[in-house]
Amino acid sequence: MKSIITAMVFTVILISCNSSDKTKNTIQESSITETAKDSSSNDVKKQLKAIDTDEALIATALMAAPAESRSRCKVIGYNMAGEFVTLREGDNQFIVLADNPNQDGFNAACYHKDLEPFMARGRALREEGKTGQEIFAIREAEMKSGQIKITPGSTLHIYYGAQTVYDPESSKVEGAQLRYVVYLPWATSESTGLPNTPMAPNHPWIMNPGTHRAHIMISPLPEEIE
Template identity: 50%
Template sequence: MKTTFFSCIALCLAAEISAQNVLPADIQIKTAVMAAPSDKQAGAKVYGYATDGTFKVLREGNNDFVCLADDPKKEDIGVSCYLAELDAFMERGRVLAKEGKNQKEIFDIREKEVKEGKLKMPKQSSTLYVLSGSKDNYDAATGSLKNGYLRYVVYIPFATAESTGLPLKPDVPGMPWIMDPGTHRAHIMINPPKP
């Protein structure tokens, strides 16, 4: 009986600690949309975290952008936004990760599903914006981030270095380059020099 009682107390405390790490929805939204271009921020759909830690829609959108709030389980700040046409691809990755698949398995499964026509990728290029920063530079009360770093990923499925003229690695900081060429996840990486 005592063991059951103390187990219940431990579970309640763990749930309370978890809930304390999840920021209010309005702060999650404010931080998430910072990754989007300014003209897309107000209308973007935003996914984030409920107080119990479940991933959910925090705000429905009315434009063509989707943003992801910071994962409270991760050490530093990381938010991203992308064209809504990438949402099926991104969601499939989240589902596979939740099932315990590793990065290679996720890549291989999505590659197969895209080639079979089961998973749709945009026909044109589609951009992912990724904003990251240190927890030390983040104000959780206001949702503001100082000295954040914004990088860009432009998905161009099945493109190659030859079809784009892009190198396979950057020669100088900020130089665009192609990653995963010839695959469903081929994309241009643009990492501006860090200040």
């Protein structure tokens, strides 16, 4: 009798173990399947493309502008044919400068339209072959004489990175990030209370103090890549 009872108990334990193993295997298989699905989904999501059309130049350049203003920004810059043109008309306060496809890396900018005379003067002087120092000196003299001006507080948004591929779904350039410039002509550390060098990452500081090009630099930390 005891041997019969022992056999029955052993059978119940064996069935229970088999059932537990099947459940565990099912959970593991389900987990693997979900992981595969997530991996596949991420691969589909990140179909990166080269920035090699005028449409791509416009889409990626607009990432420099505030999201709520992108639909009405004017976009200027070099097209794929190497001509400096108006890539898209706009009617709000922003002008967006597209990345130059003939230069390494990615660099687009967005600024208030009142800064355009200052920016255009810099572009014209570069076309003449002037060096960075010469452009600085010429615009400094023209600012002092009133030929060109910068409204204090005018902001430049810069969207930049080392790569030139983007996600066509979001228009984000791979690895690109933002930094900001707030122009305060002739400002100094003493007049603003800002340091002349950043005290720590992500901290504002004043660059070119005491000159026509004095500006607050704000460089947000790059987003963590998941």
